[in-house]
Amino acid sequence: MENLRYYQKEAVENIYEFFKSDKCKAKMYISTGLGKTLIIAVAIQTILKNNNASILILSSRSMLCKQIKAAVFQMIEYVNIATHVRELKEQKILITTYQDVIKNRLNFSRFDFMICDEAQFLKKESCLKLLNIEHIKALGVLQNLESSEDWFYDAECLYTYTTKDAVKDGYSGYITEREFIERFLIKLLDYQGYKNILREVSISNEPKSSMRADIVAEKDKKIVLEVKSYRNLYNSKIILNNALKQILQYKQIMLSNNLAEKISFVIVMPCEIDEDSQREIFDRFDVEIWDIRNLIYLCEENKELLQLLTSCIPYSTLEVEAKKPINIKVETNDITIDEETISYVEVFQEKLEKCRLGRLDNADKKYEIICTEIIKYLFDTEFFKISEQHKTDDEMFRMDLLCSLKGTTEFWKFLITFYHTKFVVFEYKNYSDYISQNLIYITEKYLFPVALRNVAFIISRKGFDSNAQKASLGCLKESGKLIISSDDNDLIKMIYMKENGEEPSDYLLDKVEQILMSVSK
Structure with missing residues (x-):
């Protein structure tokens, strides 16, 4: 244990x-x-x-x-x-x-x-x-x-x-990152000669602090690593900046406690970060980045480690060129975080908790507004057009939110490629109970292959009941229409991921993969 x-x-x-x-x-x-x-x-x-x-x-x-x-x-x-x-x-x-x-x-x-x-x-x-x-x-x-x-x-x-407890304790609940650390990164550090490799180490003297570094190890000097796991080769500048802000917070705390002397700070990101960005971050903040090219460089002479890395990465690394990590300090500025620190997890979690269930006092409309804010915060850069309360030309159907996809990250590219969809539908249900199968059949009518609209998300307080799960699988098998359940906990987890420099759509890709793995003939 x-x-x-x-x-x-x-x-x-x-x-x-x-x-x-x-x-x-x-x-x-x-x-x-x-x-x-x-x-x-x-x-x-x-x-x-x-x-x-x-x-x-x-x-x-x-x-x-x-x-x-x-x-x-x-x-x-x-x-x-x-x-x-x-x-x-x-x-x-x-x-x-x-x-x-x-x-x-x-x-x-x-x-x-x-x-x-x-x-x-x-x-x-x-x-x-x-x-x-x-x-x-x-x-x-x-x-x-x-x-x-x-x-x-x-x-x-x-x-x-609960998810709320996990957020307070600094856990995202998403296991891919943990598996990457345990299956590969710890072995890589050991291979590179690091000793005293510790997981989830408190970076504060305060006994109840929830801020923990993913890995702390020692070689010539102590090294603190923050790990962000991704499911696609490229990620946005926003994701990188969020990861940087988090490790700078660790560094500030350790400096204030006189713990940061002779310590290297490293962000490990198994995706590709351009060298100019890596150099700028190192020169300004004295923080190294080990991207996928650097990880390949660090283990390329060990075939077993290289195969292990490849098995942990969901995209092909055949075209990825090995690069030595930037480890030469040119100039260090004072540590500053330009943007005001706002916890979107706390903001949206409070909004969801204050929104009562049902329709009384327009609670359903308030829930719809909150969910749309969350979707825009999570995936705004992924959508080319966003239409709220979208009506079809015959005015028979009205969808809470309709979005056209750019297909930048792995999950949305997956939907475009394998479900032939250019648009995704979001429906919000502020029900006090689980979603029933009737709502699945209603939502299915919104989906229309000719209009490249084959995927829908039903966001509710508690998710699908067992009959709704069966109905959604039935729609998938019979007509190829994908209807995905997300509840309040799912939203909070994805907000937490984005705030901590992770890609929130990775969570949805994992959810869809689990659905597909359960489908029988």
Whole structure:
């Protein structure tokens, strides 16, 4: 558990204490993207290490079951897992969907402990009729803090960690960057002779400070690295400036605490940054940038490392030329951050929290305005034209927001290339409950292949329910129309990414890839 974040450790410890207790039902809230799959896997490892228990793990989608299974295999070397009720024999672990256990009438009495992932889909009345789960020790892992009639509604809450908590603690919840650091960058630093390589190191003397450098290591002197992971070769100047502002904040704090003497500050960005920009930043701020060309240079004599880097990069590096990093200091100016520091995460999060659910007092209109502001902030440079409350020529359909695409970054190029779309539709729903399948069919009517309008985003407070998920997959399979769900948590995560120098559309690309990987014939 030493590599877990503090909240992940606390969640695992609470799960294990619940397993040892005489309580029968409990729940915890872990927002999507904050490592709930890892928490479940480590909890299973901890339980099996100390007990000869039989464990049932249920989720709403087979794709999530596969993710949990893969995580458990990483935690436990020798474990026999069943992934379907019909293949269950002597295995101690069954990881499957709610639909599977209902359809094949699973005997729950053979299990000691049950973990229900995405437990918000377990509605109270229907599940009590179909699932014999009243007399089993059951833990529900839910995404959002809410008052609903799910089966775990009256259960004791063991632990809560939401996107808002993650933002306060300095976590984005996006794992690609973490994987890049752990799979490649730490090995590169070790190969280059760095010692005492530490992850997520506090850069302040204040014990409760949430500002942490991704990596601190030592060679001739100490080096502080801030890592920004991207899914395309080129990124905008804005992204670079945001990453620079963040590491300059670290440097200011360390200077004020007399910690920055004889320390190198490096931004690691696995995309291409032009040499003029690198030189300007180094000359002015004494901050190095290691872009993809520099990373290739640093590991090109080690074939294993070079292959590892290539496997971590989602674009081809065949045409990328190796370049030595800029490490000669010419002139250093005082550290200044020209722009006033504004936390857009806090600004938009406060707006979303103050916007009440439903239509009373025009709350739906207020939510629409907030969402449009967020979309423009996140992707304004990606859109050529933006039309609010756009009507079709026959005035039969009115879309909250219609945008034409430039196709600069990987996600939007992906939509243009594979979904033959030039325009994307955004619909906002300020509902107090999950989005139902009816709204999917209504939104589908807005999409029209001849008009190059094949992709829609439905932005809501809580996302799709299980039937809406099935309906959106049905639209994709039957007509090739892509309808994507985004909720408040998704918006906050993307704002956090942009504010911290990351590309927010990478988050959407990851979401779409997960959808496509779950599609059956």
